[in-house]
Amino acid sequence: MEPTQESALFDDCPSLLPRVSPVLGERGLRLHLRRWSEAGEWGRTHRGGLAIVALHCDGAPTAIERLRTHGVVVVGVVDGENAGAYRSAFRCGVTACFHRTASAERVRRVIDAVGDGEVVLPLPVLRSLATTSRGSGADEVAPEDRMILRHLGFGGTVPALAELLHRSERDCYRVLRTLYRRLGVSGRAEAIARAADLGLLEAPGPTP
16 A cells, blocks of 8 residues: 555544544555545545445445445444354455454554455454354365365465465465355455355364
């Protein structure tokens, strides 16, 4: 992200602004509160930028759709600290999300992970997702794909995946893109949510 780049907060309540703004400021991002009706125009003039969207608001789904049309990275703010809230957030199209009462350090970790192409989720949420009952279509997922999805679901990085698969990082990115296409998702966060729906996430064990 370029220094002094503008980012946007779409929320009916401005209480998040003073808490999140310093975190983004550390990364050269100026955060401004925006109206829901401005989502499309803001996205058009800030392609590839970062927007934070409060998901409890009625205008959130439309705003996310308009922002993503212009390649904006959307981070959601959820009110429920449970797997269902996070799953719903990813289905809305966010890249990552954090709870409204999250500490500055938690927000910092989420934003940094987004910049690295990764996703950070609270451990209780991961555990809840891991106990999701198996859904239809799970048997169609190849064993290696299952292993990759579990690796992603529990915070594994691409370099670690490359070591696990004995492949280059570049090759692993190609593998991930192919996997995302097969699952019908657009990225890591949606793949994790899809894996949870299929019951493919298991409790993490020792790293091979």
